[in-house]
Amino acid sequence: MENLFLQYPKCSTCRKAKKCLEENGIKFIDRDITMDNPTKDELKKWYEKSGLELKKFFNTSGVLYREMGLKDKIKEMTEDEMLELLSTDGKLVKRPILVNDNKVLVGFKEDDYKNLK
Template sequence: MSLKVYQYPRCGTCRKAVQYLKEKEIAFEDQHIVENPPSRVELEKLVKKSGLPVRKFFNTSGKKYRELGLKDRLKEMDESEMLDLLASDGMLIKRPIITDGENVTVGFKEETFDEVWRK
């Protein structure tokens, strides 16, 4: 199984997730989420496969999220508008996002990784 890891190297959570994958010897390819963010189509697929609502893909603790006042603005947006916004700036996306093409995890929780990625 080879994973794709959308991550930002300066993100502490991303570093923990990558460390976990390396320690467990799980092969992965990484993609810099800011320099090369997932396209709207990729994001749509990731959201669908994750089973999570689109709003869970927003980096709510990020500076950009606060600057744009998204806490209140997201309430009025539909899914399509949210996907467009996420695709416009990798800093708005919660990270890391990890997928094997079928499963998707967002963020890093060791127990979730044990369940999903240690097969």
């Protein structure tokens, strides 16, 4: 599987991550997370593969997250409810996300991206 790069074009961190991939010759499929929102099934697979807590997939600095008051709500939600909610709007999902056969990276850490080669 080629690298799948989910990003929001207006996000400066996403732009840095994309530039890092390009500069290091790492091929990827570019997907705008707001135009092509991850499905519940995709999110479940990525979450399980990532080894992260599911709450790490929420964009906690996003306007929508704050407007919905999710900081306290997600503590009470089941895994299924969180996945369902994340699949409703790409702006709820932390980005960028990079998915390949071996790993899922949530957020951008330059060294992690460079080590994909």
